[in-house]
Amino acid sequence: MRILxxxxxxxxxxxxxxxxxxxxxxxxxxxxxxxIVCVMDSNTYVCDQNGLDPIELVETKQxxxxxxxxxxxxxxxxxxxxxxxxxxxxxxxNVKTGGIGLINITHALECKKDVITVNKGPLALNFDKLIxxxxxxxxxxxxxxxxxxxxxxxxxxxxxxxxxNIRSIRGIFNGTCNFILSKMDNGQPFEQALKExxxxxxxxxxxxxxxxxxxxxxxxxxxxxxxxxxxVTFSNVDITGISSVTSEAISLxxxxxxxxxxxxxxSDTKLEVSPRLIPKGHPLSITGTLNAAQIVSDLxxxxxxxxxxxxxxxxxxxxxxxxxxxxxxxx
Amino acid sequence: MMVNAELYxxxxxxxxxxxxxxISLVDGNIVxxxxxxxxxxxxxxxxxxTFQINGAAELDKLKSIWKSRDVLISRIGSVFKTQTMEYxxxxxxxxxxxxxxxxxxxxxxxxxxxxxSYSSKNSTSTRTAMISAEVLTEEDLAKLDKFFAAAxxxxxxxxxxxx
Numbered sequence: 001m002r003i004l005x006x007x008x009x010x011x012x013x014x015x016x017x018x019x020x021x022x023x024x025x026x027x028x029x030x031x032x033x034x035x036i037v038c039v040m041d042s043n044t045y046v047c048d049q050n051g052l053d054p055i056e057l058v059e060t061k062q063x064x065x066x067x068x069x070x071x072x073x074x075x076x077x078x079x080x081x082x083x084x085x086x087x088x089x090x091x092x093x094n095v096k097t098g099g100i101g102l103i104n105i106t107h108a109l110e111c112k113k114d115v116i117t118v119n120k121g122p123l124a125l126n127f128d129k130l131i132x133x134x135x136x137x138x139x140x141x142x143x144x145x146x147x148x149x150x151x152x153x154x155x156x157x158x159x160x161x162x163x164x165n166i167r168s169i170r171g172i173f174n175g176t177c178n179f180i181l182s183k184m185d186n187g188q189p190f191e192q193a194l195k196e197x198x199x200x201x202x203x204x205x206x207x208x209x210x211x212x213x214x215x216x217x218x219x220x221x222x223x224x225x226x227x228x229x230x231x232v233t234f235s236n237v238d239i240t241g242i243s244s245v246t247s248e249a250i251s252l253x254x255x256x257x258x259x260x261x262x263x264x265x266x267s268d269t270k271l272e273v274s275p276r277l278i279p280k281g282h283p284l285s286i287t288g289t290l291n292a293a294q295i296v297s298d299l300x301x302x303x304x305x306x307x308x309x310x311x312x313x314x315x316x317x318x319x320x321x322x323x324x325x326x327x328x329x330x331x
Numbered sequence: 332m333m334v335n336a337e338l339y340x341x342x343x344x345x346x347x348x349x350x351x352x353x354i355s356l357v358d359g360n361i362v363x364x365x366x367x368x369x370x371x372x373x374x375x376x377x378x379x380x381t382f383q384i385n386g387a388a389e390l391d392k393l394k395s396i397w398k399s400r401d402v403l404i405s406r407i408g409s410v411f412k413t414q415t416m417e418y419x420x421x422x423x424x425x426x427x428x429x430x431x432x433x434x435x436x437x438x439x440x441x442x443x444x445x446x447x448s449y450s451s452k453n454s455t456s457t458r459t460a461m462i463s464a465e466v467l468t469e470e471d472l473a474k475l476d477k478f479f480a481a482a483x484x485x486x487x488x489x490x491x492x493x494x
Contacts, residue, residue, distance in 0.1 A: 170494065244489040248450040248459040249421045255448075256417065256461060260491060277417050277493040284494070 001026075001034045001327060002049075004084040006075065006104045007091030008041040008057070008067045011118055011145075014312035015088060015319050016054035022320065030327055038082040042091075044068035045078050075100060076107050086326065088319065089117040095209070095218055095234060098122040109133045109141065116322045118145035118315055120218035124234045127225040140326050143226075145318030147219040148173060148291045151307035155321060157227045157295065164297035166227055168267040171293030172284060173219040175309040176203045176210040177242050177262040181275075182287035184250045185259055190243065202289055212241035213262060213273040220264040224271055232271055240274040253277055259285050333362070333383055334390065337406040338397065339375035350378055353396040359384040375403065381410060413443050414472045418462040418479050422488035429460050436464075436478050440471040 003019075005012050019034055026034045035051035041061065046052060046068030061067045072078050079087070087108035091101045102122035108115050109130065117123070122130060123143055134141040144154050148171070157166060172178050179202050183193035194211065197203035209215045217237040224230040242262050253260050256277075261284055263276040278285045283304040286292050291309030296302050308314040340346040347366055354361055360383040370377035384390055397404060420429065426449065433445055443465040450459040462479075466472055476492060483490035 240489070244421060245491070246421055246457060246459065248457070249419055249489075249491065252448070252450045252459050252461050253419065256463075258417070258493075260419075263494070275489075275491045277419060277491055279494075282494070 001030075001032065001086060001323075001330075002037045002051075002084045003034065003086050003088055004038040004040075004079060004082055004108075005036060005088045005090065006040050006079075006101070007089065007119075008039050008061055009090070009092065010312050011090045011315045011319075012039070012041075012088070013058045013061060014316035015090065016057050018313065018316040018320050020054040026327075029324075030331065034323070034327075037084050038078065039067050040072065040075055040078055041067045043071055045070055045072050047078070047082050049083060075104055079104065079107055079111075084113065086114045086116065086323070089115060089119050089122075090319075091119060093119055093121040093218070095121045095124060095214060098125045102126060105130060105141070106133065109137055109139055112137045112139050114140040114142075114326050116142050116145075116319050116326070118143065118319065120146050120215070120222065123225075124218035124221040127222065127233070128231045131225075140329065142322035142326060143222065144322050145315045147222050148293060148305075148307065148318075149175075149309040149311060150314035150317045151291050151293065151305055151309065152318065152321065153223070153293050153295070153305060154226055155325070156303075156305065161295065161297055161300065161303075164299050167296045167298060168265065168270070169223055169227065169293055169295050170263055170265045170284065172261055172286065172291050173216045173264045173293070173309065174210055174213075174262060175289035175291055176207070177213075177216070178286070178291075179203075179289045180211070181242060181245070181250075181260055181262065184245070184247060185254065185287070187247070189247050190245065211243050213239045214241075216262060216264045216273040220266050220271060220273055223264075224266045228266060228268055230268070230271075236271055238272045238274070242275050245275050261285065332386065332390075333381065333410045333412065335379070335381045335408055335410045336404060338378045338380065339372060339403040339405055340378055341401065342371070342374055342376050346376075347378060349400055350397065350402045351380065353393055353400070353402075354380070354382050354384070356396060357384065357389040357393045359389065359393065377405075413465050413467060414469055415463065415465045416472055416475065417493040418464065418475075419491040420460045420462070420479075420483060420488050421457060421491070422483075422486065423456050424458055424460075424486065424488060426460075428486075429462070432479075432482055433462070435482070436475060439478050440466055440474050442466060 038047035044066040098121045101119035180193040217239045258277045260275050261278050265272045292306035294304045340350045363381045365379040367377040446463045448461045
């Protein structure tokens with residue numbers, strides 16, 4: 001299996017480290033090596049058809065702040081110059097246009113290559129087009145890590161719950177918002193909780209995507225399209241963020257034994273991200289940066305899962321499950 | 332529909348089963364039974380049963396089976412499971428506005444009960460109200476959700492509802 005990695009930030013590096021740590025597993029399970037043959041970061045690239053050492057790649061990136069010595073401007077040109085079987089697309093999310101991720105994924109699928117991505121932008125904007133392209137060219141497009149990080153929600157619905165009619169999914173899909181709301185439960189005002197989230201590296205300098213619910217909305221779109229078979233995009237989501245949730249609201253909720261959490265809700269008819277009142281003790285009343293989801297299906301009833309929604313190795317864990325699934329299918 | 336019936340059966344072996352079996356015969360589902368031996372009238376024992384049944388036709392059929400088996404019906408009526416939902420409003424409004432909103436909502440659906448509480452702090456221009464509403468059906472709840480969502484959007488009020 002020859003892999004081309006597009007994007008070599010935290011998630012890309014985590015995936016490379018996981019490949020290195022699971023080398024023996026792949027050899028035992030498939031009797032073959034999983035090789036990284038090319039890596040592109042935002043400006044530079046490095047390719048070697050004989051395989052690149054994942055740990056050296058990470059060290060180079062961390063030391064030099066770039067993965068290769070050669071610069072590029074056209075990622076398609078690099079992709080076309082390499083023999084690879086699978087594109088791992090982990091470049092930064094762009095929810096307005098899909099960014100370079102959309103271009104790379106589309107090109108790989110057109111070239112009949114399998115794709116693993118955690119890039120929410122292309123999936124939230126062009127899910128139907130990408131899935132149709134993958135089906136047409138008989139290749140795989142997998143994206144477990146795009147929703148809930150290490151929390152295995154998409155594959156759970158597609159594989160373990162395949163025979164069920166899934167009625168709804170409600171969940172906490174943004175760890176940053178959950179961290180802020182958990183801090184507000186303890187009496188901190190919104191601005192202070194946000195600042196703490198930024199200091200701890202959970203929130204970005206511009207927290208708009210998180211606190212206004214845009215990040216959760218992307219995940220809700222991915223679930224709606226992939227689990228419910230809907231054909232919706234980001235613009236179809238009814239979004240309310242948490243920036244208008246006041247300390248008073250948190251206190252009043254607490255006096256009724258409730259907390260406020262940012263909940264994404266998907267069903268055949270609903271597509272919504274909004275702050276909701278959750279009874280204390282309910283599975284969705286969790287605190288901290290965790291993600292959680294409650295899937296309601298006709299036979300199993302409610303199933304609740306939770307896990308770390310982001311992080312270097314946590315997201316790589318979801319990508320590893322996608323890689324194994326693709327390799328199993330190829331066997 | 333959910334039905335509660337108070338029956339009187341003869342104080343003889345097999346009479347209790349004989350009064351409950353017809354519910355299954357009309358595809359009903361028994362939710363609860365109270366066999367009250369202390370409540371006797373004319374040598375008959377009181378049986379209070381709550382069950383789900385598909386509709387009025389099945390209920391009529393059930394009544395005629397009970398009659399044919401000498402089971403007396405002393406009282407029968409529908410029971411309802413109510414739906415509750417909490418709505419929190421955050422914004423610039425008065426208590427009178429919330430009262431008006433609830434009055435408007437009661438034109439759309441009928442409340443079983445409604446309760447409003449407000450945050451104690453009122454030092455800022457924003458105010459927070461929590462409305463706990465109890466209605467009869469999920470359809471009423473959906474209507475109420477829509478009503479509050481639309482009203483709050485129009486009034487520039489942040490609206491947070493329960494699960």
